[in-house]
Amino acid sequence: MNLTLQILLEEGTERLLEAGVDEASLDSRYLLFEAFHTDMTHFLMDRNRMLPEDDSTLKFISEYRSMLGKRSQRIPLQQITGGREFMGLEFYVNEHVLIPRQDTETLVELVLKDYKGKKPEILDMCTGSGCIAISLAKLGGFDRITAADISKEALKVAKRNAEKHLEEGRITLVESDLFASLEEGKRFDVIVSNPPYIPTKIIEGLQPEVRDHEPMLALDGKEDGLYFYRKLALESRSHMVPGGTVYFEIGYDQGEAVGSLLKDAGFGEVRVFQDAAGLDRVIRAVLH
DSSP states (O other), X not given: OOOOHHHHHHHHHHHHHHTTOTTHHHXXXXXXXXXXXXXXXXXHHHTTSOOOOSHHHHHHHHHHHHHHHHHHTTOOHHHHHTEEEETTEEEEOOTTSOOOOGGGHHHHXXXXXXXXXXXXXXXXXXXXXXXXXXXXXXXXXOOOEEEEESOHHHHHHHHHHXXXXXXXXXXXXXXXXXXXXXXXXXXXXXXXXXXXXXXXXXXXXXXXXXXXXXXXXXXXXXXXXXXHHHHHHHHHGGGEEEEEEEEEEOOTTOHHHHHHHHHHTTEEEEEEEEXXXXXXXXXXXXXX
């Protein structure tokens, strides 16, 4: 066989480079570590050692090459490994949910800061994997959280993640087309959302990993990208207590437009916050 971990790593990097994968070396390393259940320390110790030809090693090699094949098809790394870290927590993901981005941590951190030591009633609209709602419950100690999504499959993922990180009953999952199926008369102190906000015409130009393998339902913000913000701004009002606060993730160039929608809907104290890269990422507003 005459294979070492280093040779396999180089094989994988070359294969991913040929497929046009960004960060081919990094991704091939992640997949190698995943397949061989190893880490950087052990890799550095063992990388030039000839691999044995036993059944378990052959299985690891086969698994690695299978994952390389998927990544070469531009299937996202996180869907292949089944996991993504967000707010220091590991979340299960698949093709039915948007892969959690570090940008979205800006929203979670802001709510945690604003409501530290309080017990707000929270609604996470368009919850997807549940990463926002679960992070707020886990890190903020909040235990009155409703997480809603139109997708049954997404809610299955959110349920799996909630069971991993939280005690039963900390989060209520609801299948709902925005506010349509929420409990009548229930009012929230906080509504958070990372809605679809990419204009339809922009989606075709996105990387294949996003365009072809993440759910269109979670990406497409219709013609101008503002469709869901219009609905959220108007419909949130009848589901909030006076003085309640909304926190929406936005695209880097949508702050002014979303801010106007919120003001027109009766919200005040509108403020846009930047992510770690200095780009507009979250808008906060208070219902007057």
